[in-house]
Every structure is written in C-alpha cells, then in structure tokens.
Amino acid sequence: MAVAVASLPTPAPTPPPTKQQELKKRKQPQPPYLPNRHDYHPTHPSLFRIEFGPEGEEFGSCLRAERAFAKGEILCPIRSTLPGTKAYSSVQVLPDPALPSSSRAATSRPTSFTTAAPASTRRHIELNSDLLYVNHSCDPNVVFDVNGREAEPSEQDERATSDGRWRVRAEKDIAKGEILTFAYFSTEWDMDQPFHCLCGTKRCLGTIQGARHIEQGVLDGYFVNDHILAMKALQREEQEQQHQ
Numbered sequence: 001m002a003v004a005v006a007s008l009p010t011p012a013p014t015p016p017p018t019k020q021q022e023l024k025k026r027k028q029p030q031p032p033y034l035p036n037r038h039d040y041h042p043t044h045p046s047l048f049r050i051e052f053g054p055e056g057e058e059f060g061s062c063l064r065a066e067r068a069f070a071k072g073e074i075l076c077p078i079r080s081t082l083p084g085t086k087a088y089s090s091v092q093v094l095p096d097p098a099l100p101s102s103s104r105a106a107t108s109r110p111t112s113f114t115t116a117a118p119a120s121t122r123r124h125i126e127l128n129s130d131l132l133y134v135n136h137s138c139d140p141n142v143v144f145d146v147n148g149r150e151a152e153p154s155e156q157d158e159r160a161t162s163d164g165r166w167r168v169r170a171e172k173d174i175a176k177g178e179i180l181t182f183a184y185f186s187t188e189w190d191m192d193q194p195f196h197c198l199c200g201t202k203r204c205l206g207t208i209q210g211a212r213h214i215e216q217g218v219l220d221g222y223f224v225n226d227h228i229l230a231m232k233a234l235q236r237e238e239q240e241q242q243h244q
C-alpha cells in the first residue's frame with residue numbers, strides 16, 4: 001500500500017557528521033599484527049603488555065609497563081618490523097618523497113602492508129608487535145628512536161643499546177604499571193588519521209596531525225627523529241621563499 005507522503009512528519013534536518021564521526025565510519029585497514037584478546041601472548045612479556053579496552057571500542061587499548069624503567073634506559077630494540085604504508089598503525093622512518101632527498105631518502109611508497117620494499121627504502125613500517133599499542137601523549141614517557149637502521153633480528157638482548165639501531169627509550173622514569181606513550185609527531189609528518197588528543201597533560205596540543213602542523217619552537221621541546229627535522233627545515237626554507 002502506498003503511503004501518503006504528505007501525511008508523514010517532516011524529518012528534522014540531520015547535522016553533517018563531525019570529522020571524528022567520519023573517521024570512525026571509515027573502514028580501518030587491518031594491520032598485520034592484531035593480537036587476539038581472548039588468547040593473548042605478549043610479544044615482550046617481561047617488559048610490557050597490552051591492556052585491552054572494552055570489546056568493540058575502537059582504539060581503546062594501551063600498553064602498560066611490566067616493570068620500572070629508568071630515564072634514558074632502552075626498553076627494547078625495534079626489530080622484526082614489516083613494510084607498511086601510511087596508516088594509523090604505521091610508523092614513519094624516512095622523509096616524504098617531496099621533501100629533502102637526504103642520504104636516507106626513500107624510493108616509491110609501498111602500497112600495502114605487505115609490500116616487500118627493501119628495509120633501506122621503507123618509508124613507513126608496521127611495528128608487528130605489542131609496540132603497536134603505545135598511545136600518543138603530548139608529554140610522553142618513551143621515545144621511538146628510528147634514526148639509523150632497524151635492529152638486527154639476531155640481537156638476543158631485549159635491551160641492546162647499540163647506537164644507530166632503532167629502539168624504544170625511556171624519556172622519564174617509568175613505574176611498573178604505567179601506560180607507555182610516545183609523541184606521534186616525533187615520527188609522523190602528516191598523519192593519515194588525525195585525532196583529538198585525550199592525553200590530558202598540561203602540554204596537550206589538541207588535535208594531533210603530525211609534525212608538519214606544529215611550530216618548530218614547540219617541537220624543540222621534544223625528542224624528534226632526523227627525518228622529521230629534515231622535513232621541518234625544508235618547510236621553513238619554503239615558507240621563507242614564499243615571503244620573499
């Protein structure tokens with residue numbers, strides 16, 4: 001039976017979705033490392049473990065320290081990573097192609113999580129471990145130092161300190177049970193999925209979009225990786241040229 005359209009109440013206009021709602025609706029690509037909360041085997045059991053958020057709540061999980069760490073201590077090398085593409089789950093380790101072609105500059109960008117780019121040319125990597133669950137904070141307690149090169153898989157010592165190898169380092173004294181956080185803009189130039197930061201610290205910068213959107217003076221207060229510093233220098237040069 002046909003419904004008389006004129007008899008239907010006029011629907012209230014629907015407000016346009018907020019950016020946050022848009023992001024939530026967007027289908028997330030699945031990172032290669034996705035632990036099963038019901039059968040979880042920590043990748044670094046003596047160092048940290050995932051605290052899973054409420055089931056069904058996207059991004060509600062975090063990583064907690066399993067023991068105390070002293071400021072400056074290496075928590076672990078970053079190794080056994082996989083090639084990635086720009087995504088909420090990946091970490092940028094080389095500059096963007098349009099930006100300075102330093103000796104570490106990459107070739108073309110990988111197009112999927114599993115694209116087999118040689119390690120020396122990967123611009124984004126998937127951590128492929130519980131480190132994926134380190135949230136962002138504007139006052140972080142660890143740094144992801146991805147200067148140099150990936151730590152060797154053969155390194156047996158979880159806390160190897162060899163220079164020039166990627167590692168996670170304590171930025172402050174960390175107590176057992178503390179949530180581990182790093183500043184995402186210390187690795188990311190222009191993030192795939194900006195988000196409204198909920199770190200709740202006095203230093204909170206609000207929306208986190210990557211280093212491209214942060215003043216150098218603010219970045220000066222943080223550990224920032226070389227590829228970000230290089231891109232920041234080029235950005236300044238370009239801005240100066242535009243003002244001439």
Ligand SMILES: C[S@@+](CC[C@H](N)C(=O)[O-])C[C@H]1O[C@@H](n2cnc3c(N)ncnc32)[C@H](O)[C@@H]1O
Nearest residue numbers: 059060061088089132133135136195197198199
């Ligand atoms: C690599 S995941 C980190 C783990 C994530 N919490 C989870 O449960 O899968 C990165 C995403 O976590 C969320 N996130 C991380 N730090 C955050 C923060 N300080 N405030 C709000 N959301 C955050 C964002 O959605 C971000 O895109």
